[in-house]
Amino acid sequence: MSPAWLAPQACSVLGAAHGRQGKPCQDASLSTELVGPDGQTLQLLAVADGHGSSRSWLSQRGSALACAEAQAAVADALSRTPLSDERAWRQLLREGLAAAVHRRWRAAISADWPQHSPDPAAALEPVAYGCTLGVLLLAPRWWGCTGLGDWDLVAVDRGGGAQLLSQEQGIGGLGGGEATASLCLPQGETLWAQRAQLQPLSSQGQLQALVLTTDGVRKSCASDADFLALCSQVIQLEEPQQLRRGLEQITRDGSGDDVSLAMALRAGPGSNPRPRGRRATLALAGAALALAGGLVAAQRLLQRPTAPAPDPVLLQQQTLCADPTRIRANLTPRRAQLQQLRRDPAAAAALLAAPQRDPLGALLARSQRGTLTACPALRQQLATLWRETGGKMPAVEVRADERPPAGDRPAAPGSR
Amino acid sequence: MPFPNVRLSNRPLHFIYLCDCSGSMAAQGKMQALNQAIRQSLPGMAEVAGNNPEARVLVRAVRFADRAEWHLQEPTPVQQLHWRDLEAGGITAMGDALELLAGVLQSPPMEERALPPVLVLISDGQPTDDFDAGLATLMRQPWAQKAVRLAIALGHDADLEVLQQFIGPEPPGGGRSPRRPLQASNATSLAQYIQWASTAVVGAASMPASQVQGAAAGNIPLPDLPPTVLDPTDDVGPLVW
Numbered sequence: 001m002s003p004a005w006l007a008p009q010a011c012s013v014l015g016a017a018h019g020r021q022g023k024p025c026q027d028a029s030l031s032t033e034l035v036g037p038d039g040q041t042l043q044l045l046a047v048a049d050g051h052g053s054s055r056s057w058l059s060q061r062g063s064a065l066a067c068a069e070a071q072a073a074v075a076d077a078l079s080r081t082p083l084s085d086e087r088a089w090r091q092l093l094r095e096g097l098a099a100a101v102h103r104r105w106r107a108a109i110s111a112d113w114p115q116h117s118p119d120p121a122a123a124l125e126p127v128a129y130g131c132t133l134g135v136l137l138l139a140p141r142w143w144g145c146t147g148l149g150d151w152d153l154v155a156v157d158r159g160g161g162a163q164l165l166s167q168e169q170g171i172g173g174l175g176g177g178e179a180t181a182s183l184c185l186p187q188g189e190t191l192w193a194q195r196a197q198l199q200p201l202s203s204q205g206q207l208q209a210l211v212l213t214t215d216g217v218r219k220s221c222a223s224d225a226d227f228l229a230l231c232s233q234v235i236q237l238e239e240p241q242q243l244r245r246g247l248e249q250i251t252r253d254g255s256g257d258d259v260s261l262a263m264a265l266r267a268g269p270g271s272n273p274r275p276r277g278r279r280a281t282l283a284l285a286g287a288a289l290a291l292a293g294g295l296v297a298a299q300r301l302l303q304r305p306t307a308p309a310p311d312p313v314l315l316q317q318q319t320l321c322a323d324p325t326r327i328r329a330n331l332t333p334r335r336a337q338l339q340q341l342r343r344d345p346a347a348a349a350a351l352l353a354a355p356q357r358d359p360l361g362a363l364l365a366r367s368q369r370g371t372l373t374a375c376p377a378l379r380q381q382l383a384t385l386w387r388e389t390g391g392k393m394p395a396v397e398v399r400a401d402e403r404p405p406a407g408d409r410p411a412a413p414g415s416r
Numbered sequence: 417m418p419f420p421n422v423r424l425s426n427r428p429l430h431f432i433y434l435c436d437c438s439g440s441m442a443a444q445g446k447m448q449a450l451n452q453a454i455r456q457s458l459p460g461m462a463e464v465a466g467n468n469p470e471a472r473v474l475v476r477a478v479r480f481a482d483r484a485e486w487h488l489q490e491p492t493p494v495q496q497l498h499w500r501d502l503e504a505g506g507i508t509a510m511g512d513a514l515e516l517l518a519g520v521l522q523s524p525p526m527e528e529r530a531l532p533p534v535l536v537l538i539s540d541g542q543p544t545d546d547f548d549a550g551l552a553t554l555m556r557q558p559w560a561q562k563a564v565r566l567a568i569a570l571g572h573d574a575d576l577e578v579l580q581q582f583i584g585p586e587p588p589g590g591g592r593s594p595r596r597p598l599q600a601s602n603a604t605s606l607a608q609y610i611q612w613a614s615t616a617v618v619g620a621a622s623m624p625a626s627q628v629q630g631a632a633a634g635n636i637p638l639p640d641l642p643p644t645v646l647d648p649t650d651d652v653g654p655l656v657w
Contacts, residue, residue: 017470017623053625053637130628150626178532178562182628215626219529222423233420246419253424256470256623 004201005043005138008033009240010262013247015216017256018052026050026131027214027258028063032071036078043138045262046070047151049214050131051182052258058109058116062129065108066101066183070135073100083139090198093137093146098192101133105183126184133183134195136212138264143210144198148181148191150215154231157206158268159320160360162228165210166195180215201266209235211263217247220254235263313366316359321375331360331385338364339389370394426470429531429621430491431461431614432520433477434513435502436539436570442504444657446540446570449603453610455499461614462495464622471531471622476520480513481506510543510578511550518550521559532562534621536613537582540570540657547578564621564638567597568609571657574599594638602656612641 010029018025030046048066050059077097081088109129114120132149145153145166153166168180181191201207211231221227230250237243247259320327341348341364348365355362366372367382373396374382386393433454441447465473474491478484479502487502520526521533554560567579579597580586587595594617600606616639625637 017468021623049626051626051628053627055637056625056628127628130626132626178625179627184628219427220424222425222529224528226422226424230420230422233422237419242419249419250424253426254470255427256468 004140004267006265006267008043008045008138008262008264009243010045010047010260011240011243011247012047012214012258012260013244013251015256015258016248016252018258023052024060025258026052026060026063027216027260028060028067029260029262030067030071031262031264034071034075034078036083038082040083040140042074042078042083043264044071044074045136045138045210045212045264046134046147047212047214047260047262048131048133049149049151049216049258049260050129051180055125055127056130056184058112058128059131061112061116062105062109062183063131063133065112065129066105066131066133069104069108070097070101070133073097073104074135074137076100083141086142086198086200089137089139089142089144090196093144093196093198094193097135097146098148098189101135102183102189105129127182130182130184132180132214134212134214136210136262136264138210141202142198142200144196145212146192146196148183148188148195150180152213152215152218152227154211154213154228155204155207156209156211156232156235158208159206159316159322160232162211162232164224164228166197169194207266208268209263209265211235211261213262214258214260216255216257216259217250217261219257220250220259234261235265312355312359313362313372316363317372317374317378320378324375324377327378327381331381338368338385341365341368342389342391367393370396372396425529426472427529427531428491428527429471429473429618430526430533431473431475431494431618432517432533432535433475433487434510434517434535434537435477435479435487436508436510436541437479437481437502437504437506438508438541438544439481439505440541440573441570444571445603446657447502447504449606450538450570450610451499451501452603453607454614456607457610457614458494458497458499460611461618464615464619465494468619468622473618473622477502478513478516480509483509484513484516486516507544508539508541509545510537510539511545511547513537514547514550514554514582518554518557518560521554521557521563523559526559530559531621532564533559534564534613534617535560535566536610537565537567537579538570539567539579540574542573542575543578547581551581564617566594566613566617568606568613569597569599570606571601592641594641598641600657612639 008031010031012025012027012029014025027050028048030044032044034042034044036042046067048063050056050063052059056062074097077092077100081092083089106126109126110124113124132147132151134147134149134151134153135145136153137144150168152164154162155165156162182188211234218227221230234243234246237246243261247261251257251259348368351361351365363372383393435450437447441450461473465471473494475488475494475497476486476491477488479487517535565583567583569576569579574597576597583595583597587593598609600609620637620639
């Protein structure tokens with residue numbers, strides 16, 4: 001695995017409505033690691049969403065084939081293109097991969113068609129396999145995305161903020177459309193360029209994670225703010241089973257559509273992933289393919305700090321206080337968590353014992369114990385959150401050794 | 417840690433009747449038949465909504481005569497809907513009705529995650545105002561463009577051309593299609609069309625499959641018309657309108 005990226009995983013879950021209707025999961029997802037000739041690793045995440053209409057009656061096969069052919073196309077590109085050549089990869093994301101995936105996918109469905117068509121001699125109907133495809137490449141020094149259709153890509157920063165980086169414009173997605181671009185479109189190959197981007201990691205110091213989803217996830221959330229909050233929190237899940245159960249809840253309480261989510265964390269300062277042997281030849285390593293709702297057996301590397309890590313709660317505070325406009329957006333989704341903390345003190349203890357897992361949760365726990373010192377804007381918003389949950393934030397107990405230097409304190413009356 | 421605690425929500429499905437309440441609707445029991453057809457369709461509509469919990473079916477109604485106004489303004493969950501009778505009298509301000517409709521198909525008030533709405537225009541006559549202007553205003557709204565637009569013509573005096581303009585381009589070839597005005601010639605066929613729109617169409621719109629961009633079939637594939645209403649010449653009941 002690239003040392004720049006940790007804990008990649010992908011999961012697809014059958015939609016609640018599809019389950020009732022006896023339909024298969026028409027989503028597919030993929031998380032795999034590719035190794036180039038120079039030994040550098042490239043993490044590949046992909047999600048595909050079969051259209052599922054009566055015309056797209058083989059779309060569950062179409063989405064699975066899309067992920068498989070995307071993997072083959074990227075592996076082929078990696079065998080010929082060093083990851084250090086960002087210009088070449090930028091061009092691949094805009095055009096080269098589009099051409100390769102469309103060509104491969106078309107060949108794959110052509111081979112598949114006679115086995116499933118009622119009339120094997122009938123001409124291939126690409127729309128029967130119609131699906132979207134979102135591809136995310138995670139290299140040691142950059143990340144890039146491409147594809148077509150109504151998938152969404154979100155970046156989560158180290159302060160917990162989330163930002164939508166890529167969405168389908170104009171036809172599907174929000175605004176009422178169920179129409180989307182598709183691999184089955186004759187002009188589909190030309191649509192990839194508008195979703196393609198490559199970003200050097202050197203310019204993204206605050207990037208903590210990338211989350212790639214099919215449209216069912218976003219459409220299940222009450223608002224975009226909820227969708228972004230979900231993305232910022234989901235990256236803290238540690239077990240693949242937690243992600244699967246969560247996605248089941250999302251489709252059950254939300255859109256009822258199939259849902260897929262793929263994500264990876266960027267290695268933080270001081271993290272030291274377990275060293276791995278490197279192979280000189282192109283290889284697929286640690287591949288885990290989740291097709292038709294199957295769970296990706298995601299490989300998770302342990303972070304082993306080489307130096308004492310900074311207090312994650314303090315880092316969280318500093319990030320929020322540096323940009324107070326984000327405080328409310330980050331705290332509001334935590335209302336339910338604060339209510340839980342107030343009901344169950346043991347939950348606070350768990351958060352405080354491992355603050356790196358959920359710094360914002362640990363921050364709430366500290367506010368409960370009166371041990372949190374923060375900037376006025378953060379204190380004020382925390383107090384509001386406490387009031388909204390029917391309580392009052394405990395006063396801060398400032399110990400003598402926590403007091404700021406005398407020069408930073410207002411002078412006591414009569415001291416000058 | 418527990419799974420993220422965020423607000424999940426099913427998707428609202430707005431179903432809006434546009435009902436002609438001109439004076440001619442009082443003749444031959446058309447108004448009474450329309451009220452009865454809508455009222456009788458509600459249990460079936462509620463059942464379909466119950467079977468599709470991922471959609472929240474909300475009903476509204478516009479009446480138009482001398483002018484257009486909301487008959488049922490608040491988006492009302494179908495399970496809570498008690499239909500209040502429409503009354504006939506006046507002319508046919510259909511263009512005004514489309515203008516009124518356009519006002520609620522903006523975002524906001526339309527929810528960003530709403531399903532494509534279902535719009536059902538029911539008329540027995542010809543517009544007496546500027547229909548083209550009203551339609552143009554309506555169709556400037558993206559939600560109107562993405563809506564399922566159906567039209568029911570009551571009797572032989574209905575203006576099929578304007579109803580077709582409301583629905584959209586006429587499908588190629590001949591024959592009956594839900595993308596042409598549905599022609600109800602008596603109370604029975606009207607009730608069947610209303611039932612079809614409020615159950616089969618609502619069911620299809622509640623859990624739409626993704627559509628390939630540019631698909632000719634429209635945003636939501638419409639279910640087939642029931643066999644008994646495929647052809648007005650085979651219609652059940654006497655030809656009374």
